[in-house]
Amino acid sequence: MTRDQMTDPDSRTDNQATDGGQESLASNDLEGSDPTTEPLVDSSIDVGDSTGPSGDEGESRTVIGSRDLDVFYDDVQALQSVDIEIPAEQVTAIIGPSGCGKSTFLRCINRMNDLVDAARVEGELRFEGKNVYDDDVDPVVLRRKIGMVFQSPNPFPKSIYDNVTYGLDVQGVDGDYDEIVENALRRAALWDEVKDQLDSSGLDLSGGQQQRLCIARAIAPDPDVILMDEPASALDPVATSKIEDLIEDLAEEYTVVIVTHNMQQAARISDKTAVFLTGGELVEFDDTEKIFENPEHDRVEDYITGKFG
Numbered sequence: 001m002t003r004d005q006m007t008d009p010d011s012r013t014d015n016q017a018t019d020g021g022q023e024s025l026a027s028n029d030l031e032g033s034d035p036t037t038e039p040l041v042d043s044s045i046d047v048g049d050s051t052g053p054s055g056d057e058g059e060s061r062t063v064i065g066s067r068d069l070d071v072f073y074d075d076v077q078a079l080q081s082v083d084i085e086i087p088a089e090q091v092t093a094i095i096g097p098s099g100c101g102k103s104t105f106l107r108c109i110n111r112m113n114d115l116v117d118a119a120r121v122e123g124e125l126r127f128e129g130k131n132v133y134d135d136d137v138d139p140v141v142l143r144r145k146i147g148m149v150f151q152s153p154n155p156f157p158k159s160i161y162d163n164v165t166y167g168l169d170v171q172g173v174d175g176d177y178d179e180i181v182e183n184a185l186r187r188a189a190l191w192d193e194v195k196d197q198l199d200s201s202g203l204d205l206s207g208g209q210q211q212r213l214c215i216a217r218a219i220a221p222d223p224d225v226i227l228m229d230e231p232a233s234a235l236d237p238v239a240t241s242k243i244e245d246l247i248e249d250l251a252e253e254y255t256v257v258i259v260t261h262n263m264q265q266a267a268r269i270s271d272k273t274a275v276f277l278t279g280g281e282l283v284e285f286d287d288t289e290k291i292f293e294n295p296e297h298d299r300v301e302d303y304i305t306g307k308f309g
């Protein structure tokens with residue numbers, strides 16, 4: 001299987017399951033994709049320019065990269081010429097003041113901005129070396145490889161079991177659903193708490209459990225990347241701590257990109273940190289320790305130390 005086969009003209013559709021018009025689903029809960037012809041990006045292939053800038057041995061492979069990425073909402077520019085190389089199987093935090101384009105960047109990665117009429121994307125955003133904005137890329141397939149978890153826990157009014165299998169069901173994916181559900185719930189650190197109540201409504205869980213259920217739902221289709229947009233901001237400190245532990249565990253298997261307003265959280269859980277500042281400029285991207293202890297840019301230091309933002 002080659003990178004070119006990420007495309008699937010037969011299943012090309014932007015359909016996404018919706019919940020009362022809210023952006024309230026794991027993004028890989030998508031209808032319209034034909035799993036029998038699902039074109040995959042084989043991460044074992046030579047991905048050319050998707051290696052890191054230095055290509056040094058021991059350097060983590062780049063999974064997501066952008067070059068000169070601009071995003072506009074009508075005439076308003078939300079991102080300006082963003083260049084970034086996001087490494088595999090690490091946690092990358094996106095931080096910055098309100099309105100600096102954090103969510104916009106996250107949504108570019110799996111083309112969720114396609115769902116916003118006013119949004120226009122220019123430049124290049126690569127997943128496994130393939131520009132996801134090429135005409136031949138199927139966004140439905142892309143979103144199965146790049147799942148998403150939103151700010152507010154948003155389970156469906158369905159059983160815990162059905163919440164996890166929903167995305168698989170609508171795509172007609174075959175497989176042992178019992179096994180998939182158990183694996184996804186285990187990986188989301190929820191199995192032990194819910195294994196005896198899989199038929200109960202997902203809405204009866206606590207907020208933190210609901211968010212872990214949403215993470216299980218995002219994991220079920222077996223993505224490569226999990227995008228998280230402030231996944232703990234609606235949770236209490238105990239539930240937040242569990243989600244943070246979970247995110248660190250997930251990075252052993254998945255590439256995690258998380259938007260957070262909480263700088264302590266970024267410092268605690270991420271390996272890399274990207275600092276966006278007003279105007280949608282990516283000002284600095286480096287190891288999290290470096291960003292928080294010795295940033296290159298005064299503006300980043302001012303932001304980190306709370307002088308503005």
Ligand SMILES: Nc1ncnc2c1ncn2[C@@H]1O[C@H](COP(=O)(O)OP(=O)(O)OP(=O)(O)O)[C@@H](O)[C@H]1O
Pocket residue numbers: 073076077078096097098099100101102103104105116118
């Ligand atoms: N759907 C939209 N239509 C028009 N403008 C938008 C839309 N979404 C975002 N914007 C604008 O794009 C810019 C970046 O917004 P974005 O939500 O990406 O920032 P953010 O850093 O995630 O903000 P916050 O931290 O407040 O969530 C802002 O000026 C915002 O008003």
